[in-house]
Amino acid sequence: MNSEKRRKRKEKREEKMTISENLEKFNKELPDDVKLVAVSKTKPVSDLMEAYNAGQRIFGENKIQEMEAKWQEMPKDIQWHMIGHVQRNKVKYMAPFVSLIHAVDSLKLLKEINKEAEKNERNIDCLLQIKIAEEDSKFGMDKTDAAKLLASDEIKKLRNVKIIGLMGMATFTDDEKQISEEFQKLEKIYNEFKIQSREFGTEFRILSMGMSGDYKIAIQNGSNMVRVGSAIFGERNYN
Numbered sequence: 335m336n337s338e339k340r341r342k343r344k345e346k347r348e349e350k351m352t353i354s355e356n357l358e359k360f361n362k363e364l365p366d367d368v369k370l371v372a373v374s375k376t377k378p379v380s381d382l383m384e385a386y387n388a389g390q391r392i393f394g395e396n397k398i399q400e401m402e403a404k405w406q407e408m409p410k411d412i413q414w415h416m417i418g419h420v421q422r423n424k425v426k427y428m429a430p431f432v433s434l435i436h437a438v439d440s441l442k443l444l445k446e447i448n449k450e451a452e453k454n455e456r457n458i459d460c461l462l463q464i465k466i467a468e469e470d471s472k473f474g475m476d477k478t479d480a481a482k483l484l485a486s487d488e489i490k491k492l493r494n495v496k497i498i499g500l501m502g503m504a505t506f507t508d509d510e511k512q513i514s515e516e517f518q519k520l521e522k523i524y525n526e527f528k529i530q531s532r533e534f535g536t537e538f539r540i541l542s543m544g545m546s547g548d549y550k551i552a553i554q555n556g557s558n559m560v561r562v563g564s565a566i567f568g569e570r571n572y573n
Contacts, residue, residue: 353381354388356566361389364560368553371415373545373563375400376570379407385566386412394436394561398424405431417501417561419473422446430454436501436542436561437463439475441483444495451494459498461542464523466516467505474502477523484527484534499540500524504548513548517555524556 360370371394374382382393382404391411395401396418405414413433420435422443428435429450438444438460451458462483465474475483483489484497502520504513520543528538544552546565553560564570 353384353567357385357388357390360562360566365553367558369540369559371417371542371559371561372566373417373561374404374567375418375563377567379404381567382408392433394563398428401432402427415561425450426453429456429458432458434458434498434540435460437461437473438497439463439473441486441488444483444489444492444497448492448495457494457496459496461499461501461540462497464500464502464520466502466520469505480523481527484530484536490535497534497536497538499538499542500527501542503543503545504552510548510551513551514555517543517548517552517557521556 357372364370369392370390371392372385372390373394374385375394375396385393386409392413392415393404394415394417395404396416398416398420401414401416405412414428414431415434415436416428416432417436419437419439420443425443425446429447435447435458438447439462444460447458447460462480463474464480465476480500489497500520500523502516504516507513521541524538524541531538540559541557542559542561543555543557544550544560546562549557549560549562
């Protein structure tokens with residue numbers, strides 16, 4: 335009976351954790367060189383403003399038009415990160431304000447981002463998404479295609495985009511060994527590309543990997559940017 339009461343009290347405490355308290359926990363826990371992207375997709379502006387008032391300035395969204403609507407309404411010192419798969423015909427909606435696009439997986443997409451960035455007289459930072467997960471549903475390039483893209487003459491002509499690192503997502507599994515191996519694979523690719531990045535006319539500095547369920551494993555394997563949503567804002571309601 336006593337253990338049951340303790341369990342219920344613990345659950346009640348966890349339910350009462352606010353967004354600002356969750357952020358405080360992460361800011362204490364994360365190493366100084368790891369940036370936290372608060373993944374706010376599907377969440378109302380009121381939740382984002384609670385995070386903002388607690389000091390969070392980097393927010394990640396996976397739908398461009400939802401991100402644009404929030405950008406219109408919220409303070410302009412926020413860095414907006416597009417973390418989802420990007421459709422080329424929607425790039426124009428985020429080009430005026432987006433800070434970093436995580437999931438670039440083709441030269442065609444880079445050309446579109448460059449075109450819209452030029453129209454807005456901006457330079458937009460991008461990450462190449464590398465496929466490290468086993469699931470077919472995950473997007474991304476393989477190492478060979480990414481290396482060819484970075485070394486291509488065409489990419490050198492794109493003056494308004496800059497590739498500054500890599501992003502990847504591990505397989506959705508409870509097997510921590512598999513997750514760690516996939517992150518290790520991406521870290522190895524990142525380190526190789528980082529050495530060569532000046533030859534590509536850029537300088538790699540961001541390795542974006544790790545989400546609410548696996549960010550600790552990602553940090554152990556070299557991630558310096560984690561994308562955390564439900565552990566900050568609570569579970570999402572997609573209805």
